[in-house]
Amino acid sequence: MSSTGSPREAHVAHIERFGIQLQTPDDLIIGLAGNPNTGKSTVFNALTGLNQHTGNWAGKTVGSAIGHFHHQQRSFTIVDLPGTYSLLSQSADEQVARDFVCFGNPHVTLVVTDATNLERNLNLALQVMEVTDRVVVAVNLMDEAKRKGIRIDIDKLQAELGVPVMPIAARSGTGLAELKEMLLQVAIGAVNPTPKPLTYSEEVERTVAALLPQVEPLVAGVLRPRWVALRLIDGDDSVLAALVRYTEERPTVIQTGKVVVPS
Numbered sequence: 104m105s106s107t108g109s110p111r112e113a114h115v116a117h118i119e120r121f122g123i124q125l126q127t128p129d130d131l132i133i134g135l136a137g138n139p140n141t142g143k144s145t146v147f148n149a150l151t152g153l154n155q156h157t158g159n160w161a162g163k164t165v166g167s168a169i170g171h172f173h174h175q176q177r178s179f180t181i182v183d184l185p186g187t188y189s190l191l192s193q194s195a196d197e198q199v200a201r202d203f204v205c206f207g208n209p210h211v212t213l214v215v216t217d218a219t220n221l222e223r224n225l226n227l228a229l230q231v232m233e234v235t236d237r238v239v240v241a242v243n244l245m246d247e248a249k250r251k252g253i254r255i256d257i258d259k260l261q262a263e264l265g266v267p268v269m270p271i272a273a274r275s276g277t278g279l280a281e282l283k284e285m286l287l288q289v290a291i292g293a294v295n296p297t298p299k300p301l302t303y304s305e306e307v308e309r310t311v312a313a314l315l316p317q318v319e320p321l322v323a324g325v326l327r328p329r330w331v332a333l334r335l336i337d338g339d340d341s342v343l344a345a346l347v348r349y350t351e352e353r354p355t356v357i358q359t360g361k362v363v364v365p366s
């Protein structure tokens with residue numbers, strides 16, 4: 104990354120390396136992550152007024168899309184990422200999502216979850232919360248949950264996670280005004296999420312502590328050393344490969360446009 108210029112210029116240059124054009128240098132950048140089929144593209148379409156993803160034929164998002172919206176006189180750029188169950192997954196699409204969450208440095212990562220399948224969906228949210236503090240969790244399909252008699256204690260979930268949790272029903276637009284406001288508050292630092300740290304077994308924690316002195320000088324300022332140490336213990340060196348790509352200035356370029364396949 105260039106060491107010259109203002110932090111703002113560096114930020115713009117950084118985000119443009121992902122193939123993302125901002126509308127203004129002050130754009131607030133939102134990454135939209137979540138398990139497959141949780142309504143990310145529906146949220147994206149509703150916020151941006153675009154309908155480039157789902158169209159008439161329901162389908163899985165293969166590439167990503169980039170859109171823009173305004174809220175309270177601020178310009179936002181939002182990146183709709185492919186669905187992924189885990190930041191540790193390895194398909195090309197899942198890597199796009201992983202690399203953007205880890206290296207794109209968005210102002211906020213919005214994790215869209217399915218209210219009817221919350222427990223499984225929270226796995227990804229917890230992983231994202233290990234990578235960055237600036238997380239908002241949207242619990243989507245609240246209409247479907249209600250229909251199925253599923254009740255979700257949003258306040259308790261928020262307290263347990265330590266990040267804002269917003270109930271929405273994206274297809275009808277319910278809760279999206281509040282969601283936009285929360286994205287703004289977190290993006291500008293008026294609300295500071297404090298994800299509850301996950302603690303692992305004593306053995307894992309001991310190994311993390313032993314690895315940290317070696318990992319810190321390699322990744323500090325780019326990735327959380329603790330997260331990288333945990334990945335190494337997992338035997339996942341793809342994160343390090345991605346880090347090498349990143350430092351060689353060859354980040355994953357986000358593919359723009361409508362890219363869907365029939366489900």
Ligand SMILES: Nc1nc2c(ncn2[C@@H]2O[C@H](COP(=O)(O)OP(=O)(O)OP(=O)(O)O)[C@@H](O)[C@H]2O)c(=O)[nH]1
Pocket residue numbers: 137138139140141142143144145146157161162163164165185186187243244245246247271272273274275
């Ligand atoms: N009932 C209900 N259905 C919804 C809601 N939001 C999205 N859906 C439906 O859920 C399905 C999947 O929505 P998408 O927006 O394509 O989901 P996605 O997360 O982008 O999916 P992938 O790109 O494959 O990961 C579509 O049929 C949507 O119409 C909602 O709030 N309520």
Ligand SMILES: [Mg+2]
Pocket residue numbers: 143144145156163164186
């Ligand atoms: Mg999609």
